[in-house]
Amino acid sequence: MSSAALPVIPLPYPLLLLPTARLTIPVSSAAGELLLDLVQEAEAPPVVAAVPVPSTEAPTLHEWGSAARIVRVVRPPRSLARDTQRPYLLTVHGLARIHLPEAHNSREKIDVLAERIVEYPNADGTASVEATATFKAAAIKLLDRLARDAPNDSKRDFYVKLSNMVDEVTTQRAPWLADMLVASLNSEYADKLDFLSAVGPDDRLKRATAIFIKQTSISEVSKKIAQSIDESLSKQQKEFFLRQQLAAIQRELRNLNRAPPRAGSPAPPESKGVSAPPSELDDEDQAEQEEMADIRTKIEAMAKSSEERKMAVREWRRLKRTPATSVEHGVIRNYLEWLTAVPWPASARAAQTGASLAALHNRSFLANARAQLDADHYGLDKIKKRLIEYLAVVRLKGLQAERESQLEVEKTAQLEAKTDIQEKADEQSKALVRVKSTSTPVPKPLVRKSVKGPILLFVGPPGTGKTSLGQSIARALDRPFQRISLGGVRDEGEIRGHRRTYVASGPGNIVQALRKAGRPDPVILLDEIDKISQGNFHGDPAAALLEVLDPEQNHSFHDHYINVPVDLSQVLFICTSNTLETIAAPLLDRCEVVHLSGYTYSEKMHIARRFLLPKQLQANCLTADHLSLDDSVLTHIATHYTREAGVRSLERAIGAVVRYKAVEWAEYCDSIGADPNVPYPDVSAQQGDASPRYRPAVEEHELETILGIARWDEDELDREERRGLVYGLVVTGMGEGGVLPVETIMVPGSGKLKLTGSLGDVIKESGELALSWVKRHAYDLYITKTRAQDPLKNPDPVDVHLHLPSGAVRKDGPSAGVAMTCAFVSLLTGACVPSNIAMTGEVTLRGRVGAVGGIKEKVLGAHRAQISKVILPWANRKDVEHDVPKEVRAAIQIVFVRTVEEALEAAFGKGVVGWRRSDVLVESRL
Numbered sequence: 020m021s022s023a024a025l026p027v028i029p030l031p032y033p034l035l036l037l038p039t040a041r042l043t044i045p046v047s048s049a050a051g052e053l054l055l056d057l058v059q060e061a062e063a064p065p066v067v068a069a070v071p072v073p074s075t076e077a078p079t080l081h082e083w084g085s086a087a088r089i090v091r092v093v094r095p096p097r098s099l100a101r102d103t104q105r106p107y108l109l110t111v112h113g114l115a116r117i118h119l120p121e122a123h124n125s126r127e128k129i130d131v132l133a134e135r136i137v138e139y140p141n142a143d144g145t146a147s148v149e150a151t152a153t154f155k156a157a158a159i160k161l162l163d164r165l166a167r168d169a170p171n172d173s174k175r176d177f178y179v180k181l182s183n184m185v186d187e188v189t190t191q192r193a194p195w196l197a198d199m200l201v202a203s204l205n206s207e208y209a210d211k212l213d214f215l216s217a218v219g220p221d222d223r224l225k226r227a228t229a230i231f232i233k234q235t236s237i238s239e240v241s242k243k244i245a246q247s248i249d250e251s252l253s254k255q256q257k258e259f260f261l262r263q264q265l266a267a268i269q270r271e272l273r274n275l276n277r278a279p280p281r282a283g284s285p286a287p288p289e290s291k292g293v294s295a296p297p298s299e300l301d302d303e304d305q306a307e308q309e310e311m312a313d314i315r316t317k318i319e320a321m322a323k324s325s326e327e328r329k330m331a332v333r334e335w336r337r338l339k340r341t342p343a344t345s346v347e348h349g350v351i352r353n354y355l356e357w358l359t360a361v362p363w364p365a366s367a368r369a370a371q372t373g374a375s376l377a378a379l380h381n382r383s384f385l386a387n388a389r390a391q392l393d394a395d396h397y398g399l400d401k402i403k404k405r406l407i408e409y410l411a412v413v414r415l416k417g418l419q420a421e422r423e424s425q426l427e428v429e430k431t432a433q434l435e436a437k438t439d440i441q442e443k444a445d446e447q448s449k450a451l452v453r454v455k456s457t458s459t460p461v462p463k464p465l466v467r468k469s470v471k472g473p474i475l476l477f478v479g480p481p482g483t484g485k486t487s488l489g490q491s492i493a494r495a496l497d498r499p500f501q502r503i504s505l506g507g508v509r510d511e512g513e514i515r516g517h518r519r520t521y522v523a524s525g526p527g528n529i530v531q532a533l534r535k536a537g538r539p540d541p542v543i544l545l546d547e548i549d550k551i552s553q554g555n556f557h558g559d560p561a562a563a564l565l566e567v568l569d570p571e572q573n574h575s576f577h578d579h580y581i582n583v584p585v586d587l588s589q590v591l592f593i594c595t596s597n598t599l600e601t602i603a604a605p606l607l608d609r610c611e612v613v614h615l616s617g618y619t620y621s622e623k624m625h626i627a628r629r630f631l632l633p634k635q636l637q638a639n640c641l642t643a644d645h646l647s648l649d650d651s652v653l654t655h656i657a658t659h660y661t662r663e664a665g666v667r668s669l670e671r672a673i674g675a676v677v678r679y680k681a682v683e684w685a686e687y688c689d690s691i692g693a694d695p696n697v698p699y700p701d702v703s704a705q706q707g708d709a710s711p712r713y714r715p716a717v718e719e720h721e722l723e724t725i726l727g728i729a730r731w732d733e734d735e736l737d738r739e740e741r742r743g744l745v746y747g748l749v750v751t752g753m754g755e756g757g758v759l760p761v762e763t764i765m766v767p768g769s770g771k772l773k774l775t776g777s778l779g780d781v782i783k784e785s786g787e788l789a790l791s792w793v794k795r796h797a798y799d800l801y802i803t804k805t806r807a808q809d810p811l812k813n814p815d816p817v818d819v820h821l822h823l824p825s826g827a828v829r830k831d832g833p834s835a836g837v838a839m840t841c842a843f844v845s846l847l848t849g850a851c852v853p854s855n856i857a858m859t860g861e862v863t864l865r866g867r868v869g870a871v872g873g874i875k876e877k878v879l880g881a882h883r884a885q886i887s888k889v890i891l892p893w894a895n896r897k898d899v900e901h902d903v904p905k906e907v908r909a910a911i912q913i914v915f916v917r918t919v920e921e922a923l924e925a926a927f928g929k930g931v932v933g934w935r936r937s938d939v940l941v942e943s944r945l
């Protein structure tokens with residue numbers, strides 16, 4: 020054992036330095052300065068005695084301490100140096116245990132850096148294998164536990180590394196590792212102090228082992244305590260939550276029991292003083308209760324043991340179980356609101372349908388329906404006839420269904436009566452009878468059976484009254500009317516709804532329409548079914564519509580949101596569409612097509628006078644006295660400002676005229692100080708001769724000021740008579756008829772045909788066919804001199820270019836054959852077709868002119884375009900006879916042709932195009 024005199028650094032409780040450890044402590048400025056001097060003077064880092072002072076009451080140095088090397092002395096920044104409170108910082112590194120023999124005896128004051136004699140006990144040597152093994156086991160156990168409970172990855176890694184070190188330590192290094200572990204693993208002060216006095220290797224290992232075992236058990240216990248605290252906390256939370264709910268329930272009950280104050284009774288204390296008027300915003304709880312009560316009543320009104328009732332009851336129970344503040348509560352409630360708002364056919368609300376049954380029972384039902392249709396629409400005789408037939412069938416089916424339901428109810432009642440008799444007669448078999456009686460069907464309310472009828476599909480150009488016909492049908496049947504616009508519907512969910520799992524899910528537009536109608540038997544108009552998109556990644560809306568429209572399936576229509584089969588069999592569906600081409604075949608198959616093909620000018624005049632003008636006058640708060648429009652003015656508007664099959668633009672133009680007059684009238688009244696609401700004749704009686712006068716009549720020349728420059732004049736001027744130019748007749752995608760120029764020119768080339776204008780395969784083929792026919796008959800038409808010559812190569816080689824304008828619009832079909840043939844003949848002969856002639860018809864290679872579709876639309880379109888002669892296939896005579904109004908037939912010359920030769924004669928005029936008579940086309944008879 021050696022000894023030495025070392026300056027002492029007392030370590031106040033709870034500081035302690037073990038060999039191998041490092042410690043930073045604050046020291047006073049005086050001690051700091053001394054230490055700095057010491058460091059500066061010494062050559063090697065000076066060694067001090069870091070000795071703990073365990074007691075604060077009787078501060079004496081401990082018997083054991085550590086010899087420590089000074090690592091660093093830090094002086095506080097200069098500006099703060101005057102601040103005496105601010106200490107110097109001393110960092111020391113523990114080297115070895117030291118013993119202070121006179122520590123206990125010294126009663127003197129502990130001076131910092133006073134020198135003391137210290138002894139270095141002999142701590143070298145190797146530990147025994149047993150002591151090392153137990154030390155290792157205890158240390159590893161503790162370190163593993165600490166690693167398991169480590170709050171983060173870096174801590175865990177630290178403990179794992181230490182554990183590995185312990186695992187590999189030798190008996191020689193074990194005491195050193197024991198020092199290190201005890202210093203770094205938050206051991207208790209007393210334990211560390213005790214450990215500091217252990218010198219021998221085995222002794223150090225044993226005491227360290229004891230400390231580790233103690234720490235392990237402490238950590239186990241503290242974990243258990245933490246767990247139990249956690250549990251008790253969550254219990255507290257639960258209790259808190261339940262108490263909140265209890266408070267809410269008690270509040271509800273209080274509201275429920277709060278009786279309305281009787282007259283004369285003292286007002287409640289809070290309403291004393293200035294009483295604010297009651298606001299519906301304050302009555303949140305009450306409104307909530309009322310809504311819930313409403314849902315409940317509706318569920319109770321649902322037919323017993325029906326699917327919808329079962330679902331509603333199930334959801335109601337779930338709603339009651341779910342906390343009112345949760346998201347799920349809102350979702351369930353929303354669902355219940357929808358479910359109870361659907362007019363279920365079998366529910367008590369179906370009694371409302373009695374109203375429409377009364378309409379069906381009415382003996383003058385058909386006469387009323389006819390009157391209704393006539394009152395709402397002008398003309399459309401054939402369509403009205405078809406609708407009356409339809410309504411008659413709907414009525415018969417409705418009455419028949421009612422009779423059947425009645426019989427069913429009677430039968431059930433009889434069955435019940437029989438069961439009663441049986442019950443009384445056979446007392447002993449009571450139990451058995453009861454079983455039977457429960458299995459007999461419950462008497463159902465008078466439920467109307469499904470009324471399966473054809474589904475009408477109105478096809479026609481825009482503004483021809485398809486939607487308003489649907490409304491008239493609903494009025495005639497005394498049923499609510501709902502319109503669902505399908506234009507642009509891409510997602511099946513829009514028809515079928517979205518499942519409840521979706522955010523912001525809701526039912527589809529069929530169920531929405533039913534809810535709005537409030538009855539299970541409305542008339543639902545599916546508008547623009549041609550614009551619905553078919554099969555894409557959002558599902559197939561057209562397929563969903565099939566289920567809606569199919570009478571075999573629609574008694575159990577599945578809406579994803581409602582999730583209970585909805586019976587649509589009593590709904591009358593009517594569809595509208597502009598064209599049949601884009602409607603899916605299966606959908607079309609379920610509909611009965613009714614064509615509406617546009618109005619003639621005279622029909623438009625009548626519609627304008629009887630319907631559109633009164634409607635616009637009413638909408639703009641004027642009367643017939645304020646505005647008069649002559650027939651000539653109306654015709655001018657229709658011919659120069661609108662060119663459409665329907666009457667929508669006409670209505671818009673009339674609306675503009677009415678609004679113009681409304682402004683004039685208001686200004687006039689203001690100028691003479693009259694009330695604008697006084698009828699015009701009374702005001703005109705007041706007006707003096709000197710005052711400016713108001714003129715109700717609108718003159719033709721004023722239209723340009725009101726509506727702007729006429730739209731269609733230019734087009735008419737554009738139509739010209741030219742070589743190679745012929746006018747054909749077309750039906751557009753919107754179902755409107757019109758005139759389309761067929762333009763051809765010759766360009767230098769090699770006898771080829773070029774076709775442009777966004778043409779489909781069929782129209783391209785008919786172009787080639789027309790040219791072949793002309794080439795074949797070039798000699799007959801005096802285009803070439805011999806039969807063998809090709810008119811496109813002789814005298815000069817040329818190409819023929821045929822173009823149909825409006826290149827962006829796709830065109831197809833064979834009906835331009837005649838017009839193309841005439842255009843080629845005109846181009847090659849130089850003869851022109853007059854611009855007031857338009858034509859349509861399919862051409863065969865043999866030179867026959869075949870029938871085409873859309874004759875009515877085409878002829879009406881030609882009439883609107885002021886064409887005076889149309890050339891049509893002979894086979895379409897019946898269409899003209901049946902469909903084209905008489906006044907149009909009277910206004911236009913219609914020439915029916917069987918062959919191309921006849922068509923050429925009608926187009927160019929008799930004898931204009933030559934024809935070698937000797938060689939008349941001989942038809943082959945196959």
Ligand SMILES: Nc1ncnc2c1ncn2[C@@H]1O[C@H](COP(=O)(O)OP(=O)(O)OP(=O)(O)O)[C@@H](O)[C@H]1O
Nearest residue numbers: 395396397480481482483484485486487626630666
């Ligand atoms: N024959 C008619 N008699 C009286 N009014 C008519 C007639 N035809 C159309 N109308 C009126 O024309 C307007 C447009 O009609 P509606 O909306 O029914 O056209 P639509 O065929 O449904 O058009 P879209 O295809 O664009 O939906 C309505 O105000 C309607 O009352």
